[in-house]
Structures are given as structure tokens and as C-alpha cells.
Amino acid sequence: MNIKFAELTQQMVGQLDRNSIVANNLANVNSNGYKRDVMFSELMKNQDNTEVENHVATDFSQGALSPTNNPLDVAISGEGFFTIDDGDRTMYTRDGHFSRGADGIMRTSSGLPVMGQTGWIDLGMGNASIGEISISMKGEVFVDNEYIDTLEISSFVSQSELEKVGGNLYRAKSGAIDNRVEEPKILQGKLEGSNVEAVHEMVKLIEIQRSFETSQKVLKTLDAALGKAANSLGNYK
Secondary structure (H helix, E strand, C coil): CHHHHHHHHHHHHHHHHHHHHHHHHHHCCCCCCCCCEEEEEEEEECCCCEEEEEEEEECCCCCCEEECCCCCEEEECCCCEEEEEECCEEEEECCCECEECCCCEEECCCCCEEEECCEECECCCCCCCCCCEEECCCCEEEECCEEEEEECEEECCCHHHEEEEECCEEEECCCCCCEECCCCCEEECEEECCCCCHHHHHHHHHHHHHHHHHHHHHHHHHHHHHHHHHHHHHHCC
């Protein structure tokens, strides 16, 4: 009977974790470049008991590309991540909603500098007229037809080498090495949307809640049966 309780407890904890993951996916259905998370379980058996280990993985499939006509909105079609400078750390993102800071630097929506192949991308100082910005499919950045730099587009041998850190940013895990994408496909005036399918996630959320309720009822039934058995033993003479 104890094994039943342990298995039910593990199952319910896993369902709560899945619920949180699906809810977070739904909360980011409109976040540019967001990649949905999925949870899978691994059954671990030994001589004494059976345990379930839950793991979370990120689905890096392409999100839909939508036109914005904003010259500083940029999308990657296919492989790669924009490279972002976060002080003493390098970050990566698929969110290409960029702007020019007061210092002329191309920055993310949270104000972090976007990296080019030679450093920060400088679009022009202060409030001066910025001129016409064009970005080629290779990521080359031009202002009034003058070449400025090329977007640093990075990739990894396995995308599992990346981990989320919030703010639609990723960092490389220990030992991971980023590689430059030599032939990226960059689309100016477009943004990559989230790869979350709202209807699919809503159905999954309902399934998780129903499964949790079923496990909860079974747990209550077992608890009531054990309580009745304990009372019967107490009355036995």
C-alpha cells in the first residue's frame, strides 16, 4: 500500500509541474521568438522501489514569421540565435525586436546591446538623424548604404546546450561552444512569433487537470480505506 501512495504522490507532483510548464507556455503565446517547454518522465526502477524522474526540454521549432515594416525588427529563418551582450555574460535570443538606444547602439527590447561580428552595432550617436537602415539576408547592417557591421548569429552542436534564463534569453551551459552561422537567413522588417499553439496547450492543460483530479480521488479512497482498516484493528479483541 505504501508503494501505491508513493507512486500517486510522484504522479501528482509531476502533474503540478506539467501544469506550471503549460501555463507558462500559454502566458508566452504572444512573446516574440518564444520557444515552448515540454516535460517528459523517465521511469527508474531498482530493487526497493520505482521512481519517476521528470525532465524539461525546450522545443526549438520555428515560429511563424510576421511582417512589421519596422527596419529594426529582424527575424532568423532557420538555424541560429542573435548574440547579446549582458555585461560579463553572452546571451542568445530569437527575439529580433530591436531598437536604437540613445547612444546609437542597437539594443534588445530590454536594453541589452546586440552583438555584431566586430562588437556592439553602432547605428549613429544621440538624437542625430539615423538615416535609412537596411539589413541583408546575411545579416549585414547598412546605414544610408554605408556598411556598419554584420549581426553575429550563433549556433550550437546541440540546442540542448542552451538553457533559459528569463526575458526570452538563453545562456550556454558549461562547456558548450557557440559557432558562427556563416550563411544565416535574416529577414528585415519581420518578427518570429512564439511556437506555442494555444489550442494545443489548452487541451493539454485540461487533460492535466483531469488527471490530477483522478489521482486525488484515488488517493482519498486509499486514505479512507486505510483509516477504516486501522479502526477495525483497533476494535479487534
